[in-house]
Amino acid sequence: MNVENLHRLLKRQISKYGLTKEDLLRNERFLLAIEESYFGFDHDLRHLENILERSSQELFKANQLLKEDIEHKSEEIQATRLQLERVVDNVRSVIFQTDVEGNWIYLNAAWERLSGYTLSDTIGRSSKNFLKDENGEGIDIAGLISTRTQHFQEVSRMVTSDGTAKWIDLSLQLITNSEGEVKGVIGNITDITKLKESELDLRAAKENLKQANQAKELFLSTMSHEIRTPLNGVIGIANILMMEEHLPEQVDNLNTLLFSAEHLLGLINDLIDINKIESGKIQFEEVDFDLESLLRGLTKTFDYRAKEKGIRFMVKKDETIPRILKGDSMRLLQILTNLIGNAMKFTDEGRVVLDIECLDETDSDITVLFQVIDSGIGIKKENLSKIFERFTQAESDTTRRFGGTGLGLTISKNLLMQQGSDLKVESTEGEGSNFHFQLTMKKSGRFELESPTFSRLQPSFSTLDGFRILVAEDNKVNIMVLRQLLDRWNAEYKVVENGKEAVDLVTVEPFDLILMDIQMPVMDGYTASKTIRSIDDERLQKIPIIALTASAEITIQNRAAECGMNDFMGKPFNPVELYNKLKEYRKQHLAESIPEKTEQGH
Numbered sequence: 001m002n003v004e005n006l007h008r009l010l011k012r013q014i015s016k017y018g019l020t021k022e023d024l025l026r027n028e029r030f031l032l033a034i035e036e037s038y039f040g041f042d043h044d045l046r047h048l049e050n051i052l053e054r055s056s057q058e059l060f061k062a063n064q065l066l067k068e069d070i071e072h073k074s075e076e077i078q079a080t081r082l083q084l085e086r087v088v089d090n091v092r093s094v095i096f097q098t099d100v101e102g103n104w105i106y107l108n109a110a111w112e113r114l115s116g117y118t119l120s121d122t123i124g125r126s127s128k129n130f131l132k133d134e135n136g137e138g139i140d141i142a143g144l145i146s147t148r149t150q151h152f153q154e155v156s157r158m159v160t161s162d163g164t165a166k167w168i169d170l171s172l173q174l175i176t177n178s179e180g181e182v183k184g185v186i187g188n189i190t191d192i193t194k195l196k197e198s199e200l201d202l203r204a205a206k207e208n209l210k211q212a213n214q215a216k217e218l219f220l221s222t223m224s225h226e227i228r229t230p231l232n233g234v235i236g237i238a239n240i241l242m243m244e245e246h247l248p249e250q251v252d253n254l255n256t257l258l259f260s261a262e263h264l265l266g267l268i269n270d271l272i273d274i275n276k277i278e279s280g281k282i283q284f285e286e287v288d289f290d291l292e293s294l295l296r297g298l299t300k301t302f303d304y305r306a307k308e309k310g311i312r313f314m315v316k317k318d319e320t321i322p323r324i325l326k327g328d329s330m331r332l333l334q335i336l337t338n339l340i341g342n343a344m345k346f347t348d349e350g351r352v353v354l355d356i357e358c359l360d361e362t363d364s365d366i367t368v369l370f371q372v373i374d375s376g377i378g379i380k381k382e383n384l385s386k387i388f389e390r391f392t393q394a395e396s397d398t399t400r401r402f403g404g405t406g407l408g409l410t411i412s413k414n415l416l417m418q419q420g421s422d423l424k425v426e427s428t429e430g431e432g433s434n435f436h437f438q439l440t441m442k443k444s445g446r447f448e449l450e451s452p453t454f455s456r457l458q459p460s461f462s463t464l465d466g467f468r469i470l471v472a473e474d475n476k477v478n479i480m481v482l483r484q485l486l487d488r489w490n491a492e493y494k495v496v497e498n499g500k501e502a503v504d505l506v507t508v509e510p511f512d513l514i515l516m517d518i519q520m521p522v523m524d525g526y527t528a529s530k531t532i533r534s535i536d537d538e539r540l541q542k543i544p545i546i547a548l549t550a551s552a553e554i555t556i557q558n559r560a561a562e563c564g565m566n567d568f569m570g571k572p573f574n575p576v577e578l579y580n581k582l583k584e585y586r587k588q589h590l591a592e593s594i595p596e597k598t599e600q601g602h
Contacts, residue, residue, distance in 0.1 A: 350375030
């Protein structure tokens, strides 16, 4: 065995233990096995070192890449942070954060623009020192945090560094950690001073408009009352003269007088109606009415006018339409009267036709098409959009040529729109016009009514003998008119000039009915009626009280009913309508008194 060729470690061991050649020969196989192990270990060690070297190189490269990535990410983060800071600092609203004590932790640059305070003077100090209302009291953010208010928003005021008060919209949200522990709030403050001032200006403007409308209503009501009161005398006297014997040549004068007074009354009513419509105070009834009686009344009203103009007036009605319908007959009559009167005004030859057709029908409802067709002057195409405007007529000289306020079509259109309908027009200049609308009404189920609502036939004015009436009225002209009418109808009556006199007299003398003016000195009609109803006397509890007033306020009728009045008549009143009311109440009185007399007879 050649020792020189052995592994260095094995040679070291042989030398260390002093093995002889004989020992080497004797243990040759064992030593060769050890040598092989040493060489194998060297091979594995070199392989492991090689692997470690490569791993170290890869680790180094990875470390270098990680460093580069971290540097890159840091630059990105820094750039993002700077960009975010620039964005936040350029936000117009203040963005803030406070701790649980309400002390500022963070504020963006908008705070300086809003408050006038620098960030260095603000950060770390209590928000309560800076957010103060106009009374100088701080907004307690710490108090909100203590109550664990999750979200909070309030429009308030704050005072800036120079003492200027600003309106702000403050909103905040509670901050908690993963354990639910409260750490403070984040929020924003927006300057809404201009918006709030605009809102306050708008509110003030609305209030001024409201006051102006109230003043307008009061003016219209007052002027209506002041005009209607003397007009009541004019119309009353004209009607009385028409009832008396007069010379044939006086007929035209009386008709002209009555027509002019009623025309003036119509103008006043137009102004009152347009005011009610604009105020949303129009109320619609839904009661049974006789359509055929309404149409007969329209025919009687416009036949005479048509004959005067030398034209024809015709009413065409679809026979399938029931005679009795449910709806607001007074408003329907008002609309048709406006449309027919308008057509008559602008038609000098040919005819005016009211055409009524059934469009649709169910078991409970019916939709009716109303058309007013004329052969008059027509309307230019460019003027069709103007005719429904208030105080506007198609041509500038129309008012001078034909008269009128220009309110009739406006009122009619608005009345229909409030009932879910609309007034439309088709017209050709020089050939005529067609105003039409649809109206859905309920069927009544009745075939006739006891008395036609719109009959304009003059009554026979049979006597009212034995019917005792107390008249409470302070206007001398109205008293004169009522005296002449009641004398003509043979009614028994007494006149007092204020509500207190009415109360005093009705308690000592028996009356069957009271005509009660609303506005009187000493005691008005409302108070007088309430006083009479409050007296513990069955007779005074039942006596009919009819309110008489020249006022046009929409609330008059409701208030009159609340005060115990049974009925209502506006002034100027039509003598025929007054007579019919008195006659009906007399009929009721007689019906109630007959059983009493029968019992006394037994």
